[in-house]
Amino acid sequence: MAKVDLDMAPSRREKKGPAQYVLGFFLLLYTLFCGLPIVLVFISAFTDELCIVQNGYSFFPQKWSTDGMHSVLKYGKQLMTSYGITILITVVGTLFGLFVMSMFAYAISRPGFRLSRFLSVYLLIPMLFSGGQLSAYVIFTSLYGLKDNLLLLILPLAVSTMNVIILRTYIVNSVPMELMEAAKIDGAGDYRTFFQITLPLMKPALAAVGFMMATAYWNEWQNALIYIASDNKKPLQLLLVNIQKNIEFLLNSNNVPAAARAAMGGAIPQQSATMATVVVVIGPIMVVYPFFQKYFIKGLTVGSVKG
């Protein structure tokens, strides 16, 4: 396997002139544009509720408070359930998806397997043409009879054309053909060659695709919103969507006088509590992401560059 350190790749020996500092300044500006909104979420989650309501959101709050986090814990059971559901679909979906996709990628990359041409076209078509949300909704609920079922959160994201292409390209370019042929000559069957030779060598690509899949599962809200009804199957993202609905409902219902609303206090997920929920939902990704970035960029890179 050709070892190319892609992150640091071309070590050009050039002088770092003033132009470099100008460039750095603009890059820094864009970095702030990307990073500050996330920082604001964390700050607001720990800002005093009254402070937000009176002075607005701020990067420099006058008063800090953990009330927001406390009221998130008031969802208690529902929060734990939703966390469980999200972790379940993320882990099961990612592992299952990686497994079936890498087998598919391996099969269609085999020379001498004539069906692989058909399978490649079969793989490509869904990327170019789809029936759309409504068709899927009607087929899933009316024809398959799936309703309020966690399979509807797992299966639609399990196999994606782009990910299979990344895995296949990786196998073709970075897993040495000779190794697989040698295994065959030594008497290893197709399954054994795949599981003992190819799969272990695919690790970088698996890490990259796996991380992308995991975030897709973690962030999935649309299918949950359409298909999931019962509370014990609601993933985290749906909790976020519903919090917004609750706030809107409360603010729109004019029959709740302002004083009564204020008295309810922490019971209604208000600004800081909402942000605290956002922290709880996006936190795990923020924590895990830096560890995966290396694989993520490398795998994406190695898998997507042709030839």
Next chain:
Amino acid sequence: MTFLILIVAITAVVFLSLFLLRNRWTNTWKNRAHVVMAYPAFLILLLMAYIPMSGLILAFKNFNYSKGIFASPWVEPIYKNFTFLLASKGDFLTMTKNTFMYYFIFTILGTFLNIVLAIAIDQFLFKRMAKTMQTIMIIPVFVSYAAVQFIVFAFLSSDMGIINTTLGTNTKFYTTAPLWPYILTTVKIWNSVGYGSVLYMSVLAGIDTGLYEAAQIDGAGKWKQIWHITLPELVPMITVMLLLSVGGIMRSDTGLFYQVTRDSGILYSTTQVIDSYVLHAILKNPNYGFTGATTFFQSIVGLLMILGANGLVRKLAPENALF
């Protein structure tokens, strides 16, 4: 239950025919291990992508939930649902126009910024710092729109938003439709440019450094190098990415349009796209005829666009065509 039966039935048919026709399909039978390995993904695509395509006939059906999609009666005349589309001029035209508009803004501006950012990071010689910056730039893509809407609210809320409190203004963003194309474009850029540039950077990292050195010896400056070496190397990737995106011309980032705008009716004139309309319809008990016709239109236009674009690329630069 129906779902399980379907899975078992399809699997049985596939492998039974493989077994019965083993003398005719010799290559496939010889490679049956590969067939077995490809099968699970094949089945999922069949169930989750191919069979749902048949849902498009909804456009020609008078859908009755209890009868199911195939037993529901056809509409008379067959194009009746489409006459609704044209009759509802306002709604349908607005969302189609918005869908196209955002596609063009996001694709053109997005591709441009992806490339600029990729080149900028590539040219930046403080590599360690560049890496840290890149880490931060990619983060937004991992925040779901269900969460992004609260961030956007923190900036735009009329009385609590940072923009209004900082500027001392009282702009009612959430009721002012003309501002939303700018807002949504900003959010989209924030969300996707850092991530989008990764692919282009991978191409840049693969460029032979000898080319730059040779150019330098020949006296070419930085801009000249970018123009004559870097950009041409990026063309195949740009073409492929554009081609792939064309098929999705009628599809949008639903979360952006549904969540970030809070599905607010006041903003529909500039924010409603076909996908957010369909999602809204599904959740609010759809008019299956109208929505079905919309979906049909959406899918067919997408298909025609990608076939056309690919045909065009095949004429101009065959090596970059998708198929």
